[in-house]
Amino acid sequence: MRRRNPVRRLPRGAKYAVIIGGGVPGLLCLIGLICYGCRRMKLARQQRRIDSELAVPTFDRQLVFRANMGLDVSTIESYPKTVLGQSRRLPNPVDNMCSICLSDYQSQETLKSIPECNHYFHANCIDEWLKLNGTCPLCRNSPDAPSSTPTPTSSLPALDNQ
Structure with a gap:
């Protein structure tokens, strides 16, 4: 079986x-x-x-290169400052926003313009930008030598006091 x-x-x-x-x-x-x-x-x-x-350490060379790219503090401080009025009108109506931080301008904010191209930015934003880059963030034009004397912050003109 x-x-x-x-x-x-x-x-x-x-x-x-x-x-x-x-x-x-x-x-x-x-x-x-x-x-x-x-x-x-x-x-x-x-x-x-x-x-x-x-x-060879490339980090040090990069720091030196970046330091040479920006503008010196005295040149940055020589750029004209403006306190924005209540109506928030600028000479150029297209400039209603800081192209660095992408925030709209508010009344009583301090703006700074680059004299060669008349582009406006928040004063803090453009100061930091110009320390690292020697050109305008919008048109990439290189600013010339500093203008005459720095504008003291205590006597900032207001564009519009309405």
């Missing part, structure tokens, strides 16, 4: 389908991970090689 095995086996075609259906995508994922790892190692080696070639 021969006993039958109670475990049913998959047919041969089903076995091949499972092997191909799971094995091929798994193999492709494994190949992809290996390629990704190799690429990352190659980039890390290139970066180490570049870093070793540039053994």
